[in-house]
Amino acid sequence: MAITSALVLLAVIWFMLLFIVLPLRLTTQxxxxxxxxxxxxxxxxxxxxxxxxxxxxxxxxxLWAILCAIILTGAITVDDFDLFHRFGPGSETPASSE
Incomplete structure:
Protein backbone atom coordinates (compact mmCIF):
# COMPACT_ATOMS: atom_id res chain seq x y z
CA MET A 1 0.00 0.00 0.00
CA ALA A 2 1.41 3.36 -0.98
CA ILE A 3 1.44 6.28 1.45
CA THR A 4 -1.19 8.04 -0.64
CA SER A 5 -3.52 5.06 -0.39
CA ALA A 6 -3.02 4.92 3.37
CA LEU A 7 -3.84 8.61 3.74
CA VAL A 8 -6.93 8.31 1.55
CA LEU A 9 -8.09 5.35 3.64
CA LEU A 10 -7.60 7.40 6.81
CA ALA A 11 -9.54 10.33 5.33
CA VAL A 12 -12.44 8.09 4.27
CA ILE A 13 -12.66 6.48 7.71
CA TRP A 14 -12.37 9.86 9.46
CA PHE A 15 -15.12 11.52 7.43
CA MET A 16 -17.43 8.52 7.68
CA LEU A 17 -17.09 8.68 11.45
CA LEU A 18 -17.60 12.45 11.35
CA PHE A 19 -20.99 12.04 9.71
CA ILE A 20 -21.92 9.42 12.30
CA VAL A 21 -20.81 11.47 15.33
CA LEU A 22 -22.01 14.95 14.26
CA PRO A 23 -25.71 14.49 15.08
CA LEU A 24 -25.03 12.87 18.47
CA ARG A 25 -25.96 15.03 21.50
CA LEU A 26 -27.02 17.87 19.23
CA THR A 27 -29.11 20.65 20.76
CA THR A 28 -30.97 22.83 18.30
CA GLN A 29 -31.73 26.49 18.81
CA LEU A 63 -9.57 1.39 12.90
CA TRP A 64 -7.17 2.66 10.24
CA ALA A 65 -4.28 0.70 11.75
CA ILE A 66 -6.36 -2.49 11.78
CA LEU A 67 -7.46 -2.02 8.16
CA CYS A 68 -3.90 -1.23 7.05
CA ALA A 69 -2.65 -4.38 8.78
CA ILE A 70 -5.33 -6.47 7.07
CA ILE A 71 -4.48 -4.99 3.67
CA LEU A 72 -0.69 -5.25 4.09
CA THR A 73 -0.71 -8.82 5.39
CA GLY A 74 -3.08 -9.98 2.66
CA ALA A 75 -5.45 -11.56 5.18
CA ILE A 76 -8.34 -10.37 3.01
CA THR A 77 -7.82 -9.86 -0.71
CA VAL A 78 -9.96 -9.03 -3.72
CA ASP A 79 -10.16 -12.75 -4.47
CA ASP A 80 -12.06 -13.25 -1.21
CA PHE A 81 -14.85 -11.06 -2.58
CA ASP A 82 -14.94 -12.84 -5.96
CA LEU A 83 -17.99 -14.98 -5.24
CA PHE A 84 -18.90 -15.51 -8.89
CA HIS A 85 -15.35 -15.81 -10.29
CA ARG A 86 -15.64 -12.64 -12.33
CA PHE A 87 -12.15 -11.26 -11.55
CA GLY A 88 -8.78 -12.37 -12.79
CA PRO A 89 -7.58 -14.35 -15.80
CA GLY A 90 -10.05 -16.62 -17.53
CA SER A 91 -13.01 -14.64 -16.28
CA GLU A 92 -13.79 -13.05 -19.63
CA THR A 93 -16.94 -14.21 -21.29
CA PRO A 94 -16.28 -16.07 -24.54
CA ALA A 95 -17.16 -14.19 -27.70
CA SER A 96 -20.31 -15.42 -29.28
CA SER A 97 -19.69 -17.30 -32.49
CA GLU A 98 -21.77 -15.89 -35.27
Whole structure:
Protein backbone atom coordinates (compact mmCIF):
# COMPACT_ATOMS: atom_id res chain seq x y z
CA MET A 1 0.00 0.00 0.00
CA ALA A 2 1.41 3.36 -0.98
CA ILE A 3 1.44 6.28 1.45
CA THR A 4 -1.19 8.04 -0.64
CA SER A 5 -3.52 5.06 -0.39
CA ALA A 6 -3.02 4.92 3.37
CA LEU A 7 -3.84 8.61 3.74
CA VAL A 8 -6.93 8.31 1.55
CA LEU A 9 -8.09 5.35 3.64
CA LEU A 10 -7.60 7.40 6.81
CA ALA A 11 -9.54 10.33 5.33
CA VAL A 12 -12.44 8.09 4.27
CA ILE A 13 -12.66 6.48 7.71
CA TRP A 14 -12.37 9.86 9.46
CA PHE A 15 -15.12 11.52 7.43
CA MET A 16 -17.43 8.52 7.68
CA LEU A 17 -17.09 8.68 11.45
CA LEU A 18 -17.60 12.45 11.35
CA PHE A 19 -20.99 12.04 9.71
CA ILE A 20 -21.92 9.42 12.30
CA VAL A 21 -20.81 11.47 15.33
CA LEU A 22 -22.01 14.95 14.26
CA PRO A 23 -25.71 14.49 15.08
CA LEU A 24 -25.03 12.87 18.47
CA ARG A 25 -25.96 15.03 21.50
CA LEU A 26 -27.02 17.87 19.23
CA THR A 27 -29.11 20.65 20.76
CA THR A 28 -30.97 22.83 18.30
CA GLN A 29 -31.73 26.49 18.81
CA UNK A 30 -35.42 25.64 19.01
CA UNK A 31 -34.81 23.14 21.83
CA UNK A 32 -32.65 25.66 23.68
CA UNK A 33 -35.26 28.38 23.20
CA UNK A 34 -32.73 30.87 21.81
CA UNK A 35 -33.26 31.29 18.06
CA UNK A 36 -30.82 33.74 16.48
CA UNK A 37 -32.57 35.94 13.89
CA UNK A 38 -31.73 34.93 10.34
CA UNK A 39 -30.96 31.28 11.20
CA UNK A 40 -33.23 28.24 11.03
CA UNK A 41 -34.62 26.91 14.27
CA UNK A 42 -32.94 23.57 13.55
CA UNK A 43 -29.43 25.11 13.64
CA UNK A 44 -27.24 23.75 16.45
CA UNK A 45 -26.54 25.95 19.45
CA UNK A 46 -23.12 24.50 20.37
CA UNK A 47 -21.93 21.78 17.96
CA UNK A 48 -18.72 21.08 19.99
CA UNK A 49 -16.72 20.45 16.80
CA UNK A 50 -13.30 20.42 18.48
CA UNK A 51 -14.40 17.80 21.01
CA UNK A 52 -16.02 15.67 18.33
CA UNK A 53 -12.95 15.91 16.10
CA UNK A 54 -10.79 14.60 18.94
CA UNK A 55 -13.19 11.71 19.57
CA UNK A 56 -13.34 10.88 15.86
CA UNK A 57 -9.54 10.89 15.59
CA UNK A 58 -9.18 8.61 18.63
CA UNK A 59 -11.60 6.14 17.04
CA UNK A 60 -10.35 6.47 13.46
CA UNK A 61 -6.65 5.85 14.10
CA UNK A 62 -7.03 2.33 15.60
CA LEU A 63 -9.57 1.39 12.90
CA TRP A 64 -7.17 2.66 10.24
CA ALA A 65 -4.28 0.70 11.75
CA ILE A 66 -6.36 -2.49 11.78
CA LEU A 67 -7.46 -2.02 8.16
CA CYS A 68 -3.90 -1.23 7.05
CA ALA A 69 -2.65 -4.38 8.78
CA ILE A 70 -5.33 -6.47 7.07
CA ILE A 71 -4.48 -4.99 3.67
CA LEU A 72 -0.69 -5.25 4.09
CA THR A 73 -0.71 -8.82 5.39
CA GLY A 74 -3.08 -9.98 2.66
CA ALA A 75 -5.45 -11.56 5.18
CA ILE A 76 -8.34 -10.37 3.01
CA THR A 77 -7.82 -9.86 -0.71
CA VAL A 78 -9.96 -9.03 -3.72
CA ASP A 79 -10.16 -12.75 -4.47
CA ASP A 80 -12.06 -13.25 -1.21
CA PHE A 81 -14.85 -11.06 -2.58
CA ASP A 82 -14.94 -12.84 -5.96
CA LEU A 83 -17.99 -14.98 -5.24
CA PHE A 84 -18.90 -15.51 -8.89
CA HIS A 85 -15.35 -15.81 -10.29
CA ARG A 86 -15.64 -12.64 -12.33
CA PHE A 87 -12.15 -11.26 -11.55
CA GLY A 88 -8.78 -12.37 -12.79
CA PRO A 89 -7.58 -14.35 -15.80
CA GLY A 90 -10.05 -16.62 -17.53
CA SER A 91 -13.01 -14.64 -16.28
CA GLU A 92 -13.79 -13.05 -19.63
CA THR A 93 -16.94 -14.21 -21.29
CA PRO A 94 -16.28 -16.07 -24.54
CA ALA A 95 -17.16 -14.19 -27.70
CA SER A 96 -20.31 -15.42 -29.28
CA SER A 97 -19.69 -17.30 -32.49
CA GLU A 98 -21.77 -15.89 -35.27
Missing amino acids: EEAGDIVPGTPASAPTNPQLKRKAKIITLIALP
